[in-house]
Amino acid sequence: SVFKLEPFEDNYEVGEDLGSGHFAVVRKCIHRKTRQAFAAKFIRKRRGGGRKGAKMEDIVKEINVLRCMNHPNVISLHEVYDTKQEVILVLELVSGGELFDYISEKEALSEEEASAFIKQILEGLKHLHDNSIVHLDLKPENIMLLDRTSTKIKLIDFGLARKINDKDDVRAMMGTAEFIAPEVVSFEPLSLATDMWSVGVITYILLSGSSPFLGETLQETYHNITALNFDFDHDLFQNTSDLAKDFIKRLFIKNPRKRGSVNDCLNHPWIKPSEPREAIARRSAMINID
Numbered sequence: 001s002v003f004k005l006e007p008f009e010d011n012y013e014v015g016e017d018l019g020s021g022h023f024a025v026v027r028k029c030i031h032r033k034t035r036q037a038f039a040a041k042f043i044r045k046r047r048g049g050g051r052k053g054a055k056m057e058d059i060v061k062e063i064n065v066l067r068c069m070n071h072p073n074v075i076s077l078h079e080v081y082d083t084k085q086e087v088i089l090v091l092e093l094v095s096g097g098e099l100f101d102y103i104s105e106k107e108a109l110s111e112e113e114a115s116a117f118i119k120q121i122l123e124g125l126k127h128l129h130d131n132s133i134v135h136l137d138l139k140p141e142n143i144m145l146l147d148r149t150s151t152k153i154k155l156i157d158f159g160l161a162r163k164i165n166d167k168d169d170v171r172a173m174m175g176t177a178e179f180i181a182p183e184v185v186s187f188e189p190l191s192l193a194t195d196m197w198s199v200g201v202i203t204y205i206l207l208s209g210s211s212p213f214l215g216e217t218l219q220e221t222y223h224n225i226t227a228l229n230f231d232f233d234h235d236l237f238q239n240t241s242d243l244a245k246d247f248i249k250r251l252f253i254k255n256p257r258k259r260g261s262v263n264d265c266l267n268h269p270w271i272k273p274s275e276p277r278e279a280i281a282r283r284s285a286m287i288n289i290d
C-alpha cells in the first residue's frame with residue numbers, strides 16, 4: 001500500500017508541538033536513521049458514526065493535492081503512515097511560526113514587506129491554480145514562515161483544497177468567515193477566484209492590522225462580505241499608497257469573473273515594480289551627476 005503501516009515511532013522520534021489544524025496536531029519529528037527533521041501532522045480518523053475526526057476521503061483528498069505540489073512556496077509531503085486511529089502526514093519542516101503571529105507582533109507591516117509576502121503567496125497560489133486546485137482556506141494562520149530568521153513563506157493545510165473541474169461545480173460553505181468570498185456565503189459555485197478574494201483580505205490585514213469585513217457577529221460579517229461593506233479607514237490607511245489600495249480593490253469584486261486572477265495580481269505594479277529598484281536608484285544617481 002502507498003501508506004506505511006509500520007509503527008511511526010519505529011522510524012521517527014517525536015518532538016515539540018508546532019501547531020494544529022482540523023482534527024490534527026503537528027509535531028516536529030526526527031527520522032532516526034538520517035537525523036533529518038520533518039513536521040508530522042497527526043490527523044485523527046473518524047471512528048464509526050462519530051463526528052470527531054476527519055473522514056478518510058477528505059484525508060485522501062488532502063494527500064492527493066499535496067502529492068501534485070512541488071513549489072518553494074508550497075509545503076511538500078515526504079511520506080504517509082496509516083494507523084488504526086490516525087493518518088500521519090510527514091511534511092517538510094517549516095518552523096518559523098504562522099504569518100498571523102508575525103503580523104500580530106509587528107502591528108502592521110511596511111508596504112515593501114507586505115508586497116514581498118503577498119508576492120510569495122501569489123507564486124505559491126499560481127502553482128495551485130495552474131494545476132486547477134483551489135485552496136479555499138487561505139488565511140494568515142495557514143501561511144507559515146520557513147524559519148524564525150527568514151521572511152520566506154509556505155502555504156500549508158490543504159484540508160479544504162480541491163480540484164476544480166468544469167463539470168461538477170463545487171459549492172460548499174467552509175473556510176473561516178472573515179476570509180471567505182461572497183459566492184461562498186451565498187452558496188454559489190466556487191472557482192479559483194474564490195482564493196483571490198482571500199488574498200485581498202490578507203493584503204488588507206497585512207497593511208492595516210485590521211480585518212475588512214469582520215463584524216460583531218457571524219451574520220454581520222457575512223452581510224459585510226455580500227454587501228462589499230468595506231472602506232480604507234483614514235487612520236489605518238493614511239500611509240498606504242493608492243497603488244496598494246488599487247491592488248485590494250481589484251480583488252474585492254462581487255462577480256468572481258471580474259475579480260483579478262493570480263496572473264493579473266503578479267503583473268500588478270504594486271507587486272511587480274516597473275523596474276528593478278537598483279535601476280531606479282541608478283537613474284536618480286545619473287540625474288544628480290548631470
Ligand SMILES: Nc1cc2c(nn1)-c1ccccc1CC2
Nearest residue numbers: 018019020021026039094156157
Ligand atoms: N493545519 C495545519 C497546521 C499546521 C501545519 N499543517 N497543517 C504545519 C505544517 C508544517 C509545519 C508546521 C505546521 C503547524 C501548523
